[in-house]
Amino acid sequence: MRISELSPELRRPSAEGDSQPSHLHVLxxxxxxxxxxxxxxxxxxSSLENLAIRLRKSLSNNSSNLLLxxxxxxxxxxxxxxxxxxxxxxxNAVGVLSTVEAGYRGRIYVAQAELxxxxxxxxxxxxxxxxxxxxxxxxxxxxxxxGLIWHDLGRLDRAAANFEQATDLTxxxxxxxxxxxxxxxDLNLARARTAWExxxxxxxxxxxxxxxxxLFRSQAGFQALAEQYLQFGKLSLKSxxxxxxxxxxxxxxALDLCEKGISISTGGTQDLxxxxxxxxxxxxxxxxxxxxxxxxxxxxxxxxxIEGNEEHPSVGYVAMKACIGAGRVAEAxxxxxxxxxxxxxxxxxxxxxxxxxxxxxxxxxxxxxxxxLLGRCRDGAGAALRVLRMVAESGxxxxxxxxxxxxxxxxxxxxxxxxxxxxxxxxxxxALLWNWGxxxxxxKEYEISVELFEKSMLYVPRDDDNxxxxxxxxxxxxxxxxxxxxLDRAQEFIDQAEKLEPNIKCSFLKFKIxxxxxxEEAAINQIQSMLSCIDFTPEFLTLCTHEAIACQSFLVxxxxxxxxxxxxxxxxxxxxxxxxxxxxLITLLHRDSETEQEILKHTRRVRARMNELGTxxxxxxxxxxxxxxxxxxxxxxxxxxxxxxxxxxxxCAEFFELAAEFYGACSDQNEGxxxxxxxxxxxxxxxxxxxxxxxxxxxTDSDVKKAMEMLHSAEKMLPAIPxxxxxxxxxxVETSTMFFLHTFNTYKLLNRLDDTGNxxxxxxxxxxxxxxxNPNNLxxxxxxxxxxxxxxxxxxxxxxxxxxxxxxxSPAPNYKMVSMVLRRLVGMAxxxxxxxxxxxEAAYAVYRQAYQIIVGLKEGEYPPEEGKWLAMxxxxxxxxxxxxxxxxxxxxxxKMGLDLAKRIPGMERYIGGMExxxxxxxxxxxxx
Numbered sequence: 001m002r003i004s005e006l007s008p009e010l011r012r013p014s015a016e017g018d019s020q021p022s023h024l025h026v027l028x029x030x031x032x033x034x035x036x037x038x039x040x041x042x043x044x045x046s047s048l049e050n051l052a053i054r055l056r057k058s059l060s061n062n063s064s065n066l067l068l069x070x071x072x073x074x075x076x077x078x079x080x081x082x083x084x085x086x087x088x089x090x091x092n093a094v095g096v097l098s099t100v101e102a103g104y105r106g107r108i109y110v111a112q113a114e115l116x117x118x119x120x121x122x123x124x125x126x127x128x129x130x131x132x133x134x135x136x137x138x139x140x141x142x143x144x145x146x147g148l149i150w151h152d153l154g155r156l157d158r159a160a161a162n163f164e165q166a167t168d169l170t171x172x173x174x175x176x177x178x179x180x181x182x183x184x185x186d187l188n189l190a191r192a193r194t195a196w197e198x199x200x201x202x203x204x205x206x207x208x209x210x211x212x213x214x215l216f217r218s219q220a221g222f223q224a225l226a227e228q229y230l231q232f233g234k235l236s237l238k239s240x241x242x243x244x245x246x247x248x249x250x251x252x253x254a255l256d257l258c259e260k261g262i263s264i265s266t267g268g269t270q271d272l273x274x275x276x277x278x279x280x281x282x283x284x285x286x287x288x289x290x291x292x293x294x295x296x297x298x299x300x301x302x303x304x305x306i307e308g309n310e311e312h313p314s315v316g317y318v319a320m321k322a323c324i325g326a327g328r329v330a331e332a333x334x335x336x337x338x339x340x341x342x343x344x345x346x347x348x349x350x351x352x353x354x355x356x357x358x359x360x361x362x363x364x365x366x367x368x369x370x371x372x373l374l375g376r377c378r379d380g381a382g383a384a385l386r387v388l389r390m391v392a393e394s395g396x397x398x399x400x401x402x403x404x405x406x407x408x409x410x411x412x413x414x415x416x417x418x419x420x421x422x423x424x425x426x427x428x429x430x431a432l433l434w435n436w437g438x439x440x441x442x443x444k445e446y447e448i449s450v451e452l453f454e455k456s457m458l459y460v461p462r463d464d465d466n467x468x469x470x471x472x473x474x475x476x477x478x479x480x481x482x483x484x485x486x487l488d489r490a491q492e493f494i495d496q497a498e499k500l501e502p503n504i505k506c507s508f509l510k511f512k513i514x515x516x517x518x519x520e521e522a523a524i525n526q527i528q529s530m531l532s533c534i535d536f537t538p539e540f541l542t543l544c545t546h547e548a549i550a551c552q553s554f555l556v557x558x559x560x561x562x563x564x565x566x567x568x569x570x571x572x573x574x575x576x577x578x579x580x581x582x583x584x585l586i587t588l589l590h591r592d593s594e595t596e597q598e599i600l601k602h603t604r605r606v607r608a609r610m611n612e613l614g615t616x617x618x619x620x621x622x623x624x625x626x627x628x629x630x631x632x633x634x635x636x637x638x639x640x641x642x643x644x645x646x647x648x649x650x651x652c653a654e655f656f657e658l659a660a661e662f663y664g665a666c667s668d669q670n671e672g673x674x675x676x677x678x679x680x681x682x683x684x685x686x687x688x689x690x691x692x693x694x695x696x697x698x699x700t701d702s703d704v705k706k707a708m709e710m711l712h713s714a715e716k717m718l719p720a721i722p723x724x725x726x727x728x729x730x731x732x733v734e735t736s737t738m739f740f741l742h743t744f745n746t747y748k749l750l751n752r753l754d755d756t757g758n759x760x761x762x763x764x765x766x767x768x769x770x771x772x773x774n775p776n777n778l779x780x781x782x783x784x785x786x787x788x789x790x791x792x793x794x795x796x797x798x799x800x801x802x803x804x805x806x807x808x809x810s811p812a813p814n815y816k817m818v819s820m821v822l823r824r825l826v827g828m829a830x831x832x833x834x835x836x837x838x839x840x841e842a843a844y845a846v847y848r849q850a851y852q853i854i855v856g857l858k859e860g861e862y863p864p865e866e867g868k869w870l871a872m873x874x875x876x877x878x879x880x881x882x883x884x885x886x887x888x889x890x891x892x893x894x895k896m897g898l899d900l901a902k903r904i905p906g907m908e909r910y911i912g913g914m915e916x917x918x919x920x921x922x923x924x925x926x927x928x
Contacts, residue, residue, distance in 0.1 A: 010577075028779065030060050041093070042108060046110065070437070076122055094108050121137075137183065140169040143165045156194050163190055191206075192204045192208050205246075209223065222272070223275060226257035233246075233251040257277040258279060273306060273464075277306050281312055285832075286323075291325060301842075313350075389432060414458055437450075439454065446483040481493060482512060494509050508540060511523055518553075531612060539575060541563060541564045561581055579619050587601070596642075606632055617677065633663045636658045637676070642722075650691045656681070657710075659676070674717050674721070677714075677717060678714045678717035679738050681710045682710075684710060685714075689745060689748050689749070721739075736772040739773075747781070768798075775807045783796075794809055796833075804818065807821070815853075816863050819862065823866065840889065841918050850900070851903070877893040882891060889926075890916075893922065895918070898914045
């Protein structure tokens, strides 16, 4: 039977004619779409997606206009179920096919989820047809299932909307059957999970609380709700300290529900008992994190009292940790021994438990515990080696290392490695302890490394073949004690090493010990004695310098560099050039603060030596000399930048002047070097000007002349600096900045001379015509020219007008800056030196320009506050004209203010009053 045959009223056309679709047409559309859905296969993905779009459009456009009869409602109900079943078939078909691509499969799931959503909404459209029992619950069931599907797809917002719709449908109906009650519980739990994943924890927990009202004394219901509480409690355990409180409450609720479910159950309660055991286990872990050790032990006691429950391997570990925390060392040891005897507990867990116990019980129990671990392995040297390796590989820990060191030094363990039969294991044990000690040495845990290095020597035979190895051990032990500032012990060990095998390394280590003792004279003498060592090389003097720097002993560092310089002689082959020593000396000075004067002094010496010996002779030839010269140039440049940042402008100016000389001395005077010379000169003059402003001392005529000459030299180089469309990024910004700084510094210097107004204007006009000029520069110049000791209104007006034009020519003008320029131009027009009429016309021209700019802009694009200021000040100017009886001027300003107000958001409440005022004004006054 077709939809049109269901009821006579469906065959009548719509009362509104063709503009509204008839009920018959709508239902036929839906039925046609459902028929298509039932015939689709998984290959028809595009058809499936288009079908969902078509159904959604049909439902959205017509749902509010449909007033269905009971027969039509029943038909819609059937169509909904058919559509749902078609989606189930599609989902099942996709699930059994392994050849479907993951992305394609995901799109199918989304499309069929949308169709299920439409099926649920069809039931909502049909409402309550006659003959359908509990229609609200059936409709809610569809929304619940659709919500679960959206949740699985990660669409939490749509899942929550479905669950809320299902809750609304069931809230006005009474749940009669057990299935309906279980659906209410499942609906609450689904809402809670969705809210939890959406980080709405308070709603999630509140929904779990509501679920207690729909448990209907069912063991399955109690178990489902308890399981959800348990899952949320486990998740809360991983949260912050605040989350521990929530975890405790959630786990307590889960445990309480398990006990209530067990108390009301008449049949088997094995599942609830197992769930209760899990709750107790996680509650014990939560109490352990909260350091409630008695609570942990109570949970463990109840857990072990559950009949038939197989204890989880982690329970003993938790119990042992709680006993340790509660100070019950004997009980903790008993728990540990039970763990050791339990073969189900992995060895790594035993090691971790032993570590925790040793941390509490102290070194006296270390051997017994380690022997327990050794008992779990086979006997012999191999077993002991495996135990030590297991402890080493289980992670870095001071307790493990010390326990391993004590075990390695035990006579019973050492005896296992005696003899040629255990040579391989003995070497492996030495390597293990040595490498482990080296790891702690690198992590600067020297006390542990000393223990391990000393114990490793127990596995080195005392014969001539191992003399070098024992010397190496003594030297490393000396290093460890040196790091621990146990200088006498370090001296003792290095003396022993030197007896076994004297060399430059031992002599150098003695030097380090003297440095640590702050005996600078002895350290310098040790440097002198190093020269007599057979294996001495000049590189050790460089090492001595580095060590002295590390110990903050600059006197020794200087002495080391001086001794190195004394080794230089004409024709003698040396590892470093004289300039390198200078560079190291300046680098050394950089390590300390407040040394800029010393750096400047040595930099002057380098410049003097460069001029005395020649650039190539002093710095070197080729790439090496270029690198050295570039280093000094770059270092001097960086010092200039640093001094400028620290606002030490006087010394900053000299550094930049030296940088210009170094960059100028480069033989490869390419564009980059010329640019650096130019920048150095510009920044040097800028620092001189800033020094004058900072120190409030006027520059002398000679300084002004020198600065002008430097700027003149820089001006000759500016055209050589590339500034074109090919320049991008920071290079273009930096080059433009140099052009601006040159112009700005020149302007400031001209400001100190008389009758230079025209020169300043020509300077700014010349700068404005270059590609380097940008609106920010012009705004800066315009603001500066309008202030200061000698303001120049002509320069200011030109710069601001040019800035405005440049801004408006931009594809995306910065209207905030535009408004700032307009406000400044308005102020300048009001203060210009001319009669009131010309001043008034100049101001009006600015307002007119502002109005033309605002017209056509989007709402809020022009700063609203600036727009309000323009409108109100224009309107207020009419008041002055009225008082002066200047009717035409007043009318002009009133219209300007009103026109601006109409274009500015937020001025709506003023427009009515302004229009009324203008109307009254027109009635009273006639045009002049």
